[in-house]
Amino acid sequence: MKSSHKKKTKATIKEEETSLSEPSSCHFFNDLPEISAYRSHLLQWYDQNKRELPWRTVAMTEPDVNIRTYAVWVSEIMLQQTQVATVIDYYDKWMKRWPTVENLAAATLEEVNQMWAGLGYYSRGRRLHEGAKKVVSDLNGQMPRCTEGLLKLLPGVGRYTAGAIGSIALGQVTGAVDGNVIRVLCRVRAIGADSTGPVVTEALWKIANTIVDTERPGDFNQAMMELGARVCTPKSPLCSQCPIQTHCHAFRKVSIKQEQDSKRLQSKLASKLNTSVPEIENCCKFSKFIL
Ligand code: SF4
Structure with missing residues (x-):
């Protein structure tokens, strides 16, 4: 199926942005039972399909909150511009060499750069090192215990990273909006406006903070x-395998359009043959679309 995306006029974009600043907009989740069903469908899928990753194991099993927070922080920084498959090996080696924030603070920048070699974007390793030294010298070795603290005190930690560390390591009830989450939310709530603009960004954070379990x-x-990484992919999303399909406005829109097209085709054929034709809806497959 071809992309249904049409070039938007400035007026349409403005209209969408205005609608996103209204709390009752159809782009939000306003219904508590729906939020609850969404959470449960998504988490059920996650429990059955999640990849076993070393930082997930630490987050689940490490009882020391300081080590847990440090470990998730390292993983999030490594994952910022690098694929999961590449990060795993680097992460394991890093945590073996510097299992605590104190160990990292005691390392030299040269050692950190050597360990980082091949991961790219060296400033990430440098900031981790700076952050570790700051935690040891200014915070008595204690990693910040809340999202705001992570955001304010650690170099290289932005809004998304703070939300991810805060929720994964500290159990803070906050959303975490990265590129994958933006795509999922834009599709689920049929938001077609430019997702990099401030109005849409705020709206997406608001949705993420509302629906987080x-x-x-x-x-x-x-x-x-x-x-977002495995099912609701940028091209050809696997909607037939999606656990939140029933909550997805984009899916609904495309399905309705397909049904209409199918009926139109059916009546065209019928008038051509001047006879009835069998149902053809079943032949149509929702394979792909891009908002
Ligand atoms: S139904 Fe399709 S478009 Fe909607 S969230 Fe799932 S994979 Fe993405």
Whole structure:
């Protein structure tokens, strides 16, 4: 199926942005039972399909909150511009060599750069090192215990990274909006406006903070990211395997359009043959679309 994306006029974009600043807009989740069903569908899928990753194991099993927060921080920084498959090996080696924030603070920048070699974007390793030294010298070796603290005190930690560490390591009830989550939310709530603009960015954070599961915020955020990476992919999303299909406005829109096209075709054929034709809806497959 071809992309249904049409060039928007400035007026249409403005209209969409205005609608996104209204709390009752159809682009939000306003219905508590729907939010609850969304959480449960997504988490159920995550529990059955999640990849076993070393930082997930640490987040689940490490009882020391300081080590847990440090470990998730390292993983999030490594994952910022690098694929999961590449990060795994680097992460394992890093954590073996510097299992605590104190160990990292005691390393030299040269050692850090050597360990980082091949991962690219060396400033990430440098900032981790700077952050570790800051935690040891200014915070008595204690990693910040909340999202705001992570954001304010650690170099290289932005809004997304703070939300991810806060929810995964500290159980803070906050959303975490990265590129994958933006795509999922834009499709689920049929948001076609430019997702890099400030109005849409704020709206997406608001949605993420509304729907995040209060009992399992870290798993919920990881499930959203995993869904974006493996199911709701940029091209050819696997909607037939999607656990939140029933909540997805984009899916609904495309399905309705397909049904209409199918009926139109059916009546054309019927008038051509002047006879009835069999149902053809079943032949149509929702294979791909891009908002
Ligand atoms: S139904 Fe399709 S478009 Fe909607 S969230 Fe799932 S994979 Fe993405």
